[in-house]
Amino acid sequence: MLSIEKYWEDPNLLHVNREPARAYYIPYADLDSAASRKRSRSPFYQALNGNWKFRYHTSVKHVEEGFYTEDADVSGWDDLLVPSCWQRNGYDQLHYTNTNYPIPCDPPFVPDANPAGLYVREFQVTENWQEKEKYIVFEGVNSCFYLWVNGVFAGYSQGSRNPAEFHISPYVTSGRNRIAVMVLKWCDGTYMEDQDMWRYSGIFRDVYLLARDQAHVRDVFIKQELSEDFRLGRLTCELDIIGTLKADVELRDAEGRRLQSASAVINGSGNVELQVQDPVLWNAEVPYLYTLHIHYGDEVLAFRTGFRQTTVIDGVFQINGRAVKLKGVNRHESHPELGAVIPLKHMIQDLHLMKRHNINTIRTAHYPNDPRFMELCDEYGFYVIDEADLEAHGMSSAEKWAEGAINRLSDNTQWEAAFVERAQRLVERDKNFPCVIIWSLGNEAGYGPNHIAMARWVQSRDASRLVHYEGAAARYKGSTDVEALDMESHMYESVPFIEEYARDESKTKPLFLCEYSHAMGNSPGDLQDYWKVIYQYPKLMGGCVWEWCDHGILAETEDGRPYFAYGGDFGDKPNDGNFCIDGLVSPDRIPHTGLLELKQVIAPVRIEASDLSSGTVCLSNLYDFRDLSHLFLSWCVEKDGHVLEQGQIMELEAAPHGGSQTLTLPYKLPEGDGRYFLTLSCRQNAETRWAEPGYEIMFQQFELPTGRKDVLSADPSGREERPSLHASQGHRREIQAKLKDQLLVIKGLDFRHTFDLYEGTLTGLSKHGVTMLAAPAAWSIWRAPTDNDRGIQSKWLTEGYDRAVMKVYGCTWSQQPDGTVEVIVDYSLGGYTRYPLLRGRTHWRFGTDGGVFLRTEVEVREELPFLPRFGLQLTLPAGNEEVEYFGYGPQESYIDKRLSTRMSKYELTVDDMFENYIHPQENGSRYGTEWAVISNRQGMGLRVEAPKPFSLQALHYTPEDLTAARHDYELTPRRETIVHVDYKMSGIGSNSCGPELGEPYRLDEKAFTFELRLLPVFKEDE
Incomplete structure (x- = not known):
């Protein structure tokens, strides 16, 4: 040994x-x-x-x-x-x-x-x-x-x-x-x-x-100070010297021009001061960098520096005298193959993606990142909350989350030197990076004398930056000295909480959400709610989404298929399963739909309609330091998904920090039936290091005040009937209905449908002999739980949502004088052990044109938790791979996660509709769908339409398939296409580690009616 x-x-x-x-x-x-x-x-x-x-x-x-x-x-x-x-x-x-x-x-x-x-x-x-x-x-x-x-x-x-x-x-x-x-x-x-x-x-x-050199500069601290009017910048270069040397110091601007120089002979330590008149200020939008050179002996040291000021004035966080919102993410250093080893190219890839998605802030969760990453943040322009390598969360777990347990180390003065040293090594290494605006004392390690000692040391060493630590607010046993903390920091607070904080005049510090909107799996679904309030109140600084990337490890199955592994996949104990799969991008940096949503919600431009009938819109500039001259506006008018007019406005000029600009778009207000949408897009007019010319920064869509509001007017076939049980059938055709062994067969000129009276459901649809159903239609309330459903999932399972089946109390049929066939079914849905979840009556009407109208009236048991969904599940035969629909897209959308989608007509495949999550879960729904056709490649398939928009899903997996799988490689796609036409789908939220799903986004109605129409079609004949 x-x-x-x-x-x-x-x-x-x-x-x-x-x-x-x-x-x-x-x-x-x-x-x-x-x-x-x-x-x-x-x-x-x-x-x-x-x-x-x-x-x-x-x-x-x-x-x-x-x-x-x-x-x-x-x-x-x-x-x-x-x-x-x-x-x-x-x-x-x-x-x-x-x-x-x-x-x-x-x-x-x-x-x-x-x-x-x-x-x-x-x-x-x-x-x-x-x-x-x-x-x-x-x-x-x-x-x-x-x-x-x-x-x-x-x-x-x-x-x-x-x-x-x-x-x-x-x-x-x-x-x-x-x-x-x-x-x-x-x-x-x-x-x-x-x-x-x-x-x-x-x-x-x-x-x-x-x-x-034998005599050399050991340490450099470039302290900068700005005059009150920002017209004068002073640099004090504090030098720590080994030995004695003559130091020549010069400052150059971003173009390489020498601005000032000075010399000093220094023994041990000394200062050199420089001044700049009318300095260009550094910020994340325009990251202007000067370079300070120090020459002595054989050596040259070069430091890029930026003039910027970080303050809190009257409870408002400011940079360079302007209130700034931090639109951030938490970033762990994580590589799917190399682990904690992060190549420079990988760092740049992360920063490019962040810039492309309007992110301006990075919290280095929860430790100092590679110093080259800090250089890149200076260069690209990011505000950085630089965090000490300190977290003691396990102290809580060790005592089963007993009150005060997490403070065991922070209260123990024997650990003070270890705590303070972590702050010292953070600050000393990164003190010259202008991107660092806030020092963080670590994460989830309690709060006590040791943290207070850290904060006091940091402020004594560098008073130019703010000090952050969330643990002070989270401490269980009352308040302690928080004077050294410049902001109040919280995690995963609800929107009502942050609004209450903002309105509370006794709260004098700005509020920073160091973690919010937990982006785990299909998530997050509450971003807009947060940012509506954050923009409204100056005291709210903004926040950092948890987190940037999924921490999956690239692995292989026994038969050589690659997948991303998570906790427990290697027999590791204890483990927290897929809780490390909680990012806005996949381990290989493919953006999730949540990142697209974040991009739109925090976009630096806002567009509002002034008078759409005359083409007048107003742009508001939410950049803090740059005008809109680097962008241009493109616009287009669509009817039912088809472009009618389009154009560009190249000269945008709205001033920063709330400046606005009114534009008149030269479109002609359409006349006639149909749905008309105006889509406006702000795009880059020049190439940047992170995006090409024409790259879209944000968009906004408005429905024009013209045309029919009937959702079915978007039907390209031009049919005008509404999908009502009482709709006119037009020209009467022959229809036959025969009952054989509880199977009702309805036949017309070109269709044959079947309905099982015992099972109380539709079992067959066909047109010209082409089968449109591969299994009986079924009412469905279950969705594969998302990671954000983990808080409500146990209640759903207890009540049997996952095992609900239909009980038929009565089923009758009749042929009406107009030739249609009507079936009425009284039913309930429920699972073993529990009372029925809901009871309903469905009216089915088979029209002479082959269409099937249905209306169901539902009453949900009063005390039940909200439903995941309610809708009709249809199983279409193999080969139905094409999905055409009018609704929000092209990516998945939900009631609380749809700002990044646009209303239009889309033509996708079933595989396109699928959003792959490392831990399989509910995905791929399209909120606000008005009609859809799911067909084979010849256009033979099933059209679905409803008087009110519905949620559409078409996958090769059932909810049960997705629920059972722990990894995506465990999913075996079915040959059939599983279609869900949902009256409503509950929202997504961020409850995997955050507040409960907001009430407006829950399917919590206790009584509702759902209508829709099914019609076999051959699209090429329409």
Whole structure:
């Protein structure tokens, strides 16, 4: 067994020989290489990424003595790429857990069987570095590590997502050298790193050497100050120096022009001050960056900086003197194959997607992200809530969520140094990034003296930014000192709560929703409600949706099919199942429909109708710092989904921060029957790094005040009858009805339908011998539960919603004088053990043209929870793959998740209608459908229409198929097409971790009537 000091269970020993935290930078030799920000162009930088020799041990007690010596034979060890997570390379247990610690809760102690990963690498040191001071930097190692250089112990560090730098000049020589690292899976720091994520281990961020002048700049803090009128910017460059040196400091603008310079001889520490008249201010919309160069000796340091001011005035959050709404997301560092290793290209992909969807804020949940990500946020323009690597959620779980349990560590002053150091390392590394507007003290770790000490240190070090911490509001046992916190932060509050907060004059701090609208699975469905209120009240800062991406791990089934795995798929215990599949994008960054909804809800332009009869609309600019000249407006007028007129207005000019512009569109107000819709779209007029010219920023749609309001006027066949049980049949045709063994057969000129009087339902539809039904029609109330249904699902199951079947009390038929055939069915729906859920009467009428009209009158048991849905399930034969409909689309839409969809006519396939979620659930419904035709490729199929819009779904899966599957690969599509025509479908909400579904979005009616018409059609003959 290895003979070493057991540092990993002492919360007061956080490192050995580690350098003090400092600002992130790379020294370069000249301005050009510094401007490139390509590390490899620096002669003072040497990457140690690549293949290392690696050996994994299930316990540190098995680590062999002497593995770190210069002559240790590691030739038989495995090769492992650095950076990497060893669990993604076949070692150890893949494990996802949220609130539960993966170890016994016994701080500061961890299991004796503490897995260890041993890393060994040889490297060369050039002769050119002989007179230099040598440092090694580990940007991220989980959870703690020991370092040896050429057989000599060089240091120890913990704190997984903060850099660790060691001075190694005493241990290295020119030529060949060897480093050895022992990484332990757990340490006392594990109790402060209980974030909701996969628990990865190893050297997961970059490792590199730096060569420094004997006298060099150790740390830089660029403090900026703006005059009251923002006409003068002052930069104070605080320098921490090793030795004595002459520093030449210059400031250049974004175009490379030198603005000011100064020089100073500094011994130990000193300041250099610069001023800029009329500085261009940095913000997320126009991220203007200056560059500060520091020259001394052989080195050039380059820092991009931006002038910006973050304040709270009279309870209103402001940037550069303007009230700003934070339209954000929480972003974990997550890659479907690499785990916590995030390549630069992947970071850029995330930022491009966020920009394309109108997101302006990122909370680095729940730890400092890779420093290159911060550079990109400066450059692309994002407001960043930069969060300390601190979460102790497991303290609650350990005591079964007892009151005050989560505060055990934050109240324990023996852990104060560990808490404060996490804030120090966060702030010192990222203090020069202008994108950082708020420091966060961590997440869900209680609130007590240790957090207060963190906040006070942060404010003493950097008073230019605000301090955030949600745990102060969440603390169970009363209020404590929150003076150092600049905002009140909450998670998953309801819309009424935030409105009440905004109206409460005793609340003097702005409210920030650091997590809201939990985007798990088919979600979120309440965004518009939040943002209507957030825009209304200045005291509401905005918030960050939880969260950006699904944390699925790319895996394979036994037969080689790829899928995204989640908690429990690897036998991991404890686990939180698919709770890590809760993002706006899939693990491979395919946007979910929830991201499309967010884009539309937080769009920076609002369009309102002034007078549609004259083509007058008003644009409001919700950007805070830029006018609308970078956008143009396209418009089109459609009738029943067909474009009649279209055009563009290229010159938009509305001023920022609420400026408006009235436009008159040169369309001719249509006349005649039909539905006419005006769609307006704001688009980019030039290429940006993240989108092409013409990319749509937002749209708005209005129905024009003309034409018939009869929903069936959108019928391309021109039929004018309404689908009423009492509709006129027009020209009378022969119709025959015969009863045989309880099967009623209705035949006409070109159709044959069957109705089972015993079962009380339609069993057959055909036209010219083409069968349109493959199974009896059935009333349906069950939907495959969404992740957001988990709060109500148990009530649904208790009442038997999932097992409801129809009981027929009576069924009679008659042929009417007009030739139609009428069937009346009295029925109920219910499951075993419970009373019937609902009772109803359905009137079926078979028309002489082959159409089937039905009206059902329903009464729901009074005390029941709201229904998931109510509608008719139709099973169409194999081959019915085409879906044409008039309604909201093209993607799925629900009563509370439809602002990103447009009313039009759509032609899709059944596969197009399906929205694939990693954990299968209700999906693909189309809210507000007015008619639909589901047919085969020859256009032979079934038309569905109703006097009131309905929800349409056409999939190759039943609700039961979706309910039973845990992963998408477990779904086997049926050859048949399963169609649901729903009177109503309850909304989506965000109750997987948030408030209950809002009452307006529930199917909670206790009595209702539903009418619709079914008609076999051959579309090509219509």
